[in-house]
Amino acid sequence: MTTTDPTAADPSGSAAARPGPVRVRLTVAYDGSAFHGMAANEGVATVAGTLAEALGRVLRHPVTLSVAGRTDKGVHAHGQVVSLDVADPLVDLGALARAVNGICGPEISVRAATIVADDFDARFSATWRAYRYTVLNRPDPDPFLARTAWWVPEPLDLNALRLGCDPLIGSHDFSSFCRRPKGAGPEVTLVRRVLDARWHDLGDGVLRFDIRANAFCHQMVRSIVGLLVDVGRGRRRAGQVAGIRRAGDRAGVPTVAPPHGLCLWEVGYPALGAPTSDPRGPRP
Missing domain, CATH: 3.30.70.580 (Pseudouridine synthase I, catalytic domain, N-terminal subdomain)
Incomplete structure (x- = not known):
């Protein structure tokens, strides 16, 4: 070089x-x-x-x-x-x-x-992160999407998926959706501020879930997707999501979406003029 x-x-x-x-x-x-x-x-x-x-x-x-x-x-x-x-x-x-x-x-x-700047830190200077999760929802798998999308052959109700997003917006304790860090004491908070969460129909059976928050805890996005896909399958109702979130019980979300459908899409920083959350909020 x-x-x-x-x-x-x-x-x-x-x-x-x-x-x-x-x-x-x-x-x-x-x-x-x-x-x-x-x-x-x-x-x-x-x-x-x-x-x-x-x-x-x-x-x-x-x-x-x-x-x-x-x-x-x-x-x-x-x-x-x-x-x-x-x-x-x-x-x-x-x-x-x-x-x-x-x-x-x-x-x-x-x-x-x-x-x-010398005080920039990729982790601690960030004010939000955005993840995308891709679901292939059609009867037959696609080998060209196998590494980047979760194949769910059962029909999903897109309206139910979207309704299930509403209780996630805002600052909440996401203990029901997170693996608590090993050895973490009671002072470790799993409160996160979700700024946006929505599903998109990309056509040909490809669905995409976008979520943006000030920070995420371990397995949070995959657990949310797992619960919402259960809602889309009819195994849960969209009206149950708020109660599951409030319960703070990890056992209430047994389905964790597989990792290969998840992608860290973007990270926001104040200097870039992007939307920000409270910089005093919890870190991942």
């Missing part, structure tokens, strides 16, 4: 003349099928571990990544955001992205790279 020598303007070439490192933001897409989730985990292939290794090779120094969403095993991303510090302040970001994509592609792709 080609860079410019930051000491070129200083004939002495002294270390004092070198500017400090810069913080870089990457927008990353990936097919999570072959990875054991986003977070680095020794002994297994993860998105963050693979990406950090590639970045270290290209930049020629170790990197520490902060990630906006800790996606689970098999979950995909279109707009995951990663931040890291790069030692060379004159790094060629285009060359960096191309080099990393050459190592990690096609399963992982750096879609954009920008230099950001």
